[in-house]
Amino acid sequence: MYVVLYSFFGEIAKKVTSTERIIADNEYVHLIQCCLTGIGSGFAHLSVVKESAKFPIFHLGSGAPTSVTVNYIFLPDEAVVFYADGDCDVAVTGYSEPFDLGGYRRPRGGFKRERKRIGPKISETTEIKV
16 A cells, blocks of 8 residues: 655745745655735736746736646755745745655566567468469
């Protein structure tokens, strides 16, 4: 029996600041939902910062929905930096899942690779008399 334990992931990205979260070396994180924590009159942007470059996750403007569904996965032992820009903080939520490839085992027995010998095929010839 294989049991997988999921745990809640949540982070508040404060407006006009960078928020860093280091993913543990034995899990990976699924980012699912980003939501504004307050009602702003202007806009909100959320980016992930990698090597000083900002990659946008979402942009919400006035009159737009206050949340967005996303699908991002962050790998084990990765430093994730969220940068929120706009009128309010952004709640980033998802779940983490164990990351383990060590449990894989090749099944024993029951499978043998047989080598077939292929010999020359001799066909019979029939003599036709005319």
